[in-house]
Amino acid sequence: MSIDLSQFIPSFLEESFEGLELMESSLLNLEAGDNETIHSIFRAAHSIKGGAGTFGFNKVTEFTHLVETLLDEMRDGRRDIVQSDVEILLDSVDCMRLLIESARDEEDCQDEKITQTSALLAKTLGNDSQSDKSIVDNEATDADIAENGQDKKHWQIQFIPEHQLVQTGNDPLLLFNALADFGQVEVQANIDNLPPLTDMNAEELYLHWQLSLISDCSEDEIKEIFEWVEDECELIISLKTNENTQTNNTPKNQRSSAENLADDNLNSSVGSAPENNQNNDLTENKKAVQSSALDKKVISTEKSPAKKSEVGSIRVGVDKVDSLINLVGELVITQSMLSELGNDFDLTKVERLTAGLEQLLQNTKELQESVMRIRMLPISFAFNRFPRLIHDLSKKTGKSIELIIKGEQTELDKTVMEQIGDPLVHLVRNAADHGIETADVRLKNGKPETGTITLDAYHQGGNIVIEINDDGGGINRQAVLEKAIEKGIVEPNATLTDSQVFDLLFEPGFSTAKEVSDISGRGVGMDVVKRNIQSLGGRIQVESEQGKGSTFRVHLPLTLAILDGQLVRVGSEVYIIPLIAIVESLQIQSKFINRVSGDLVLYRLREDNVPVLPIYQLFNLPADNKEVNNALLVVVEADGQKVGLMVDDLLAQQQVVIKSLKDNYQQVDGISGATILGDGSVSMILDIPGMINIALEMAQKNQKMLEQETV
Amino acid sequence: MSESEQEYLTFMLNGEEYGVDILCVQEIRVWSSVTELPNKPTYIKGVINLRGVIIPIIDLRQRFGQEALEYNEQTVTIILKTQNKNNPMVVGIVVDGVSEVYKLSKSDIRKAPSFGNNIDSCFLKGLASIDNKLIILLDSNTLLNQDDLYSIESSEVEQKLAPVDETVN
Numbered sequence: 001m002s003i004d005l006s007q008f009i010p011s012f013l014e015e016s017f018e019g020l021e022l023m024e025s026s027l028l029n030l031e032a033g034d035n036e037t038i039h040s041i042f043r044a045a046h047s048i049k050g051g052a053g054t055f056g057f058n059k060v061t062e063f064t065h066l067v068e069t070l071l072d073e074m075r076d077g078r079r080d081i082v083q084s085d086v087e088i089l090l091d092s093v094d095c096m097r098l099l100i101e102s103a104r105d106e107e108d109c110q111d112e113k114i115t116q117t118s119a120l121l122a123k124t125l126g127n128d129s130q131s132d133k134s135i136v137d138n139e140a141t142d143a144d145i146a147e148n149g150q151d152k153k154h155w156q157i158q159f160i161p162e163h164q165l166v167q168t169g170n171d172p173l174l175l176f177n178a179l180a181d182f183g184q185v186e187v188q189a190n191i192d193n194l195p196p197l198t199d200m201n202a203e204e205l206y207l208h209w210q211l212s213l214i215s216d217c218s219e220d221e222i223k224e225i226f227e228w229v230e231d232e233c234e235l236i237i238s239l240k241t242n243e244n245t246q247t248n249n250t251p252k253n254q255r256s257s258a259e260n261l262a263d264d265n266l267n268s269s270v271g272s273a274p275e276n277n278q279n280n281d282l283t284e285n286k287k288a289v290q291s292s293a294l295d296k297k298v299i300s301t302e303k304s305p306a307k308k309s310e311v312g313s314i315r316v317g318v319d320k321v322d323s324l325i326n327l328v329g330e331l332v333i334t335q336s337m338l339s340e341l342g343n344d345f346d347l348t349k350v351e352r353l354t355a356g357l358e359q360l361l362q363n364t365k366e367l368q369e370s371v372m373r374i375r376m377l378p379i380s381f382a383f384n385r386f387p388r389l390i391h392d393l394s395k396k397t398g399k400s401i402e403l404i405i406k407g408e409q410t411e412l413d414k415t416v417m418e419q420i421g422d423p424l425v426h427l428v429r430n431a432a433d434h435g436i437e438t439a440d441v442r443l444k445n446g447k448p449e450t451g452t453i454t455l456d457a458y459h460q461g462g463n464i465v466i467e468i469n470d471d472g473g474g475i476n477r478q479a480v481l482e483k484a485i486e487k488g489i490v491e492p493n494a495t496l497t498d499s500q501v502f503d504l505l506f507e508p509g510f511s512t513a514k515e516v517s518d519i520s521g522r523g524v525g526m527d528v529v530k531r532n533i534q535s536l537g538g539r540i541q542v543e544s545e546q547g548k549g550s551t552f553r554v555h556l557p558l559t560l561a562i563l564d565g566q567l568v569r570v571g572s573e574v575y576i577i578p579l580i581a582i583v584e585s586l587q588i589q590s591k592f593i594n595r596v597s598g599d600l601v602l603y604r605l606r607e608d609n610v611p612v613l614p615i616y617q618l619f620n621l622p623a624d625n626k627e628v629n630n631a632l633l634v635v636v637e638a639d640g641q642k643v644g645l646m647v648d649d650l651l652a653q654q655q656v657v658i659k660s661l662k663d664n665y666q667q668v669d670g671i672s673g674a675t676i677l678g679d680g681s682v683s684m685i686l687d688i689p690g691m692i693n694i695a696l697e698m699a700q701k702n703q704k705m706l707e708q709e710t711v
Numbered sequence: 712m713s714e715s716e717q718e719y720l721t722f723m724l725n726g727e728e729y730g731v732d733i734l735c736v737q738e739i740r741v742w743s744s745v746t747e748l749p750n751k752p753t754y755i756k757g758v759i760n761l762r763g764v765i766i767p768i769i770d771l772r773q774r775f776g777q778e779a780l781e782y783n784e785q786t787v788t789i790i791l792k793t794q795n796k797n798n799p800m801v802v803g804i805v806v807d808g809v810s811e812v813y814k815l816s817k818s819d820i821r822k823a824p825s826f827g828n829n830i831d832s833c834f835l836k837g838l839a840s841i842d843n844k845l846i847i848l849l850d851s852n853t854l855l856n857q858d859d860l861y862s863i864e865s866s867e868v869e870q871k872l873a874p875v876d877e878t879v880n
Contacts, residue, residue, distance in 0.1 A: 573747060619749030664801045665758070665767040666857055668748050676760045682746035694750070 005055055009104075012051040014313065016100050019044035021384055024093050027086055028387045035075070041089075042071045046231075048096065057103040060096065063114065066121040067092045073125075088124055090388070091117045153215065155222060158236040160208040161229065167203055170229050176211065178225045183215030314414060316374050324370045331363045372562065375415070379457045379466070380408035382417050386428055386455060393432040400450045401436055407457040412464050416536055416556055420466070423529040427468045427552050428453065430526075435472035435550055445547065447471065459558075463538075463580065466554040475544040477501050502542035506530040534689075537578075537672075563658055565675075565685065567651035568634060570615045571623045575647075576656055576675060576685045583635040583642060585650060588612075590629045599702065601628055603644050610635055613695045614646040615686075618670060624648045638688035645691070658685065670694050715817040719839075721846055722789060722806040725777050728846045729806075730813065730839070735791050735851040737801065739809055742786035753779075755861070756805065766790065768803040769860070780807065793855045800855050813846070815839050820848060833859055 026041045045068045052060035067089065073079035095114045102108065157179075161172065179185050188210040195206060213222070219237055226235055338356045341349055383405050394401040412420075436442075436451035443449055456467040477498065484490040484504045508527040533540050537557045544550035557563070557580070565576035566585075592604040593612075601612040612633065616623030625631055625648055633644040656675035661668055672687035719730035745757030745768050754773035758765050768788060773779050780786070788803045820837040836850035853859045 621747070621749065659763075659765050661758070661765060663799075664765065665748075666861060668751065670749060674746070674758060674765050676763065676765075680760055681744075682758050682760045682765055684746065684748070 009055055010313070012055060013100065013104050016048045016051060017097070019048050020093055020097050020100075024090065024388050025384060027089055027093065028391055030081060030086055034081075038071065038075045038081070042068065042075050045071055048100075052100070052103070055103075057100070059114075060099045060103055063092070063099055063118055064096055066118055066125070067096065069125060070121060085124060088117065088120055090391075092121060153217075153239055155211075155213040155215065155217075155219075156236075156238045157211040157213060157222065158208070158234075158238075159211060159226070160234040160236075161205055162232045163201075163204040163206065165229060165232050166205045168229075168232065170232070172205075172207075172209065175225055175229070176209075179211065179213055179222070182217040182221065183213055186212045188212075314375070314377075320370065320374055324367070324374070327363060327367045327370055331360075331367060334359045334363055368562075373411075375413050375561070376411035376558075377414050377417055378408060379410045379412050379417065379464075380405075382412075382421050382424060383408055383455055383457075385421070385425070389425065389428060390432060390453065393429065397433060397436075397438075399432070399436050399438055401432055402450050402452050404452060404454045405456075406454065410457040410459060410464060411558075412457075412556070413558060413561070416464075416558075419532065419536055420554070420556065423532045423554070424455075424466065424468070426526075426529050427554075428455070431468055431470040431472065431550070431552075435470035435474075437473050441473075460555075464556050464558055466556065467551055468554075469549065469551040471549040474546040474548055474550050475502060475505070475542070476546065477544075480504055498544075499542070502544060505542065506540070561658060562655050563675075563685065564653070565656045566634070566653050567677075567683070568615075568645075568647040569649040569651055570619070570647055571621045573619075573621060574651065574677065574681075574683045575615065576683055577634055577636060577645065578672075578685065578688070579653065581636040581638060581688045583637050585632065585634045588628060588631050588633050588646075593628060600699065603633060605635060605642070605644075608642055610642050610644045611695070612644045612646055613691060615691075616646075616648075618691055618694050618698070636688050638692060641692065643688070643692055643695070645686075656683075656685070716814055717816075719813050719815055719846070719848060720789070721810040721813060722787070723808045723810055724771055724775070724806055728810055728844060729771075730815075730846045730848045731789070731791065731854065732851045733812060734794055735855065737790040737792040740788045740790060740803070741784060742782050742788055742805065752861075759803065761790065761801075761803075764801065766801050766803050768805060770805045772805070772807075774804075774860075791851070791855060793851075800857060802855065802860065813839075813841055815841075815848075823847070 023041050023044045026037045026044075030037050030041070045064055049061055049064040049068055052058075052064060070079070070085065070089065074081055074085070079085070091113070095117045098114060159172070159175075161170075165172070176185060176187055190208045190210060191206075193206050193208065194200075200206070219239075222237055223230075223235075226233070334356060338353075338360065341353055341356060345353075386405065387403055390401050390403040393399075431453050432451075436453070437445070437447075439449045442451065452471045454467070454469040456469070458465055480501050481490065481496070481504075484501075484507070485492050487507075489504060489507055490496065506526045506529070508525065530540055533554055533556070539555050541553040541555070542550065543553070563576075564579035566579055566582055568575050568577055586605075588603060594602040594604060594609065596602055602609040603612050604610075612628060614623070614626070614628075614631075615621070616626065628646065631646050632648070632650055633646055634650070635642055635644045637643075656677075658673045659675055661671065661674050668684075670687055670690040670693075671684045672690070673685045674682050675685060677683050718733040720733045720736050721728050721730040723729075740761075743759060745759050747757040748755060748767075754770050756768040756770055758767050760766075770779050782805070785808070786805060787807075787809050788805050789809065790801060790803045792801045793799055819839050819841075821839070823835040823838050833853045834849050836848040839846045839848055
């Protein structure tokens with residue numbers, strides 16, 4: 001049988017990363033006695049191990065095996081759930097991620113963190129085995145067996161399948177036949193659980209079996225036979241020795257920890273030297289290794305997003321697909337109705353034609369919406385990483401921080417989501433590092449010791465707003481201003497509004513942190529955050545109150561593919577102004593016009609003076625109307641600045657599909673993209689900040705020319 | 712067709728015959744009206760919508776520093792596409808007319824003299840003579856390279872500013 005397994009690797013990777021995320025978030029919420037959570041963590045680890053084994057990712061398998069062992073002990077109640085173990089497991093999750101990534105990239109992962117963590121795991125397991133007598137006993141027995149390996153052993157196997165075993169296509173008979181290949185098998189069926197005939201479901205299995213096998217095979221070999229059914233049965237394999245019967249009880253048939261340890265030869269020395277001194281040393285060692293592993297954590301979390309370059313896939317809920325299929329069905333019906341109508345068309349049928357076209361319009365619109373919805377994912381995908389981040393940060397900074405996440409179900413376009421992740425991480429790190437004060441400062445200021453960071457996402461008028469709020473010290477306005485003056489960004493005696501001051505934070509090379517910590521204050525700055533957000537067509541706002549905390553508000557378009565636009569005409573060209581940028585459209589009244597030096601026209605709009613930018617002038621086009629009086633003005637806002645774009649005519653408002661100009665050409669100043677209108681012609685989408693830049697450049701050039709002329 | 716042989720589509724431009732590698736030719740269209748791009752050199756006529764893809768159109772005469780012709784129904788646009796799949800680029804060039812398809816082997820192509828040309832020599836691949844005609848072969852690599860094709864911009868700045876000043880004053 002030759003199946004190319006490599007075709008399944010992408011889905012394995014996807015599932016594994018999901019599994020790791022689940023493990024991580026469950027570990028963070030894990031409390032003692034929470035069996036359900038432990039089970040789900042265990043299941044995730046187990047399926048990663050199984051998958052990795054199938055694809056031959058041996059390093060992953062080996063490592064996960066250790067993790068699984070530890071989890072298994074927790075699950076069985078043989079080990080208490082303590083914070084230090086959870087930390088190790090969190091580190092292990094990081095390591096598994098590294099290992100899986102290196103397996104994906106076909107690299108050899110040489111990160112010393114993995115060696116450290118696996119040593120740590122082994123030690124933890126080793127410590128445990130000293131305290132747990134029965135396992136040590138077991139191990140000893142295993143060792144005995146290994147010595148007497150040549151002899152035929154008498155295995156007792158208790159096989160208690162779950163009722164639905166046969167429904168998954170497994171046949172106990174085949175398993176027993178396979179066992180028979182090892183040696184002499186005796187099978188005894190137990191019919192205790194057999195229900196009365198009336199209650200019996202013919203598709204379920206009610207029997208369980210007691211098997212005895214006389215063979216020289218190892219326990220592993222027996223387990224291999226039951227490998228495919230191990231999740232659906234209880235398997236107890238024990239060895240009947242001459243003296244007594246050692247029972248190696250593993251419900252749900254996971255390998256017992258003792259056996260793992262023997263397998264991996266990792267703690268043979270520990271297991272055989274049960275001295276208290278050593279035990280203490282180990283604990284100390286453990287701490288040392290743990291702290292160094294923690295140091296690596298920040299690095300490893302940063303590494304991972306950089307590798308996201310391959311073509312991603314998307315998981316779509318069945319309901320979304322179903323609604324699509326429904327809509328397509330309706331579209332087909334409408335189409336057949338219309339074509340039937342067209343077969344022998346006469347004027348009496350005009351009414352039905354218009355009705356049909358109306359329906360077609362409706363269908364197309366709904367179809368478009370559903371297709372767009374496929375790309376939408378709940379923002380929890382982006383928020384998921386933050387509990388861990390906060391957990392690590394609070395550990396690192398010694399501050400106690402609570403993270404509140406709201407609005408996780410708010411949906412956002414996948415592309416936007418992927419690109420907003422890193423800027424958000426940066427903002428959250430900033431909030432934890434600079435925002436939240438240390439516990440003693442907080443207590444002194446009459447705040448609760450635990451700082452709170454709130455992440456919130458909600459829709460607001462066709463945009464999505466993501467809020468990062470902290471209840472920390474707030475931004476020191478004076479410090480920001482002083483720094484800006486020192487850097488020469490601001491004139492010493494300039495008066496600035498709060499929001500202008502806070503915007504200074506996004507200037508390149510601006511950091512008010514007194515010292516650079518390794519959490520923030522280095523590497524990508526806030527300017528990069530702002531640029532990333534702007535490249536997504538979004539903007540960022542800061543609100544802060546000294547002593548009360550700060551709020552960073554990120555406004556993003558819901559999708560990058562479609563835009564609500566206002567069509568305007570300038571000369572013979574049609575341009576599209578993004579509807580979100582438009583404040584209002586009006587006809588210029590001459591009494592509000594102010595001409596200032598440098599040929600700039602200002603229009604008084606209530607309390608604002610709005611500079612008028614004639615598009616024909618910026619784009620050097622022939623226009624119908626070059627006179628400012630009575631012209632149509634579209635007031636738009638970008639980067640907090642309002643400008644009026646003078647146009648010849650306002651046309652329709654419509655949704656347009658954004659096409660990149662960069663694909664086949666290059667970026668054009670003042671144009672953010674293009675779209676295709678209903679008549680097939682191409683129309684440009686205006687880039688408002690870009691247009692303001694053009695206007696500024698032109699004004700400067702004009703200024704220079706004027707100066708030259710006067711000289 | 713032996714490996715060293717390549718087919719070339721030739722077109723007329725101001726009385727000269729130029730050739731491009733036919734594998735780079737996606738299609739040949741008649742002139743259709745374009746959407747202008749603001750503040751761009753005059754040889755960039757604008758963009759068109761070709762089945763949902765936005766393609767820039769350049770006038771090869773103007774790009775090569777010659778006077779443009781008046782466009783009419785006879786004006787032809789050749790849509791060129793890179794063969795390199797990783798970095799696809801599509802561009803339409805306006806030419807006077809499409810001429811022939813010739814099969815040329817490498818030995819037929821002579822190196823172009825590197826002097827006295829109105830066209831940037833980087834676009835020149837070589838010269839070939841067929842039936843006493845001289846055909847100028849263009850290099851599809853540089854012709855379909857954004858940096859080379861759109862390199863001329865500075866000369867345009869002056870022209871751009873002049874009418875602006877008029878309107879302002």
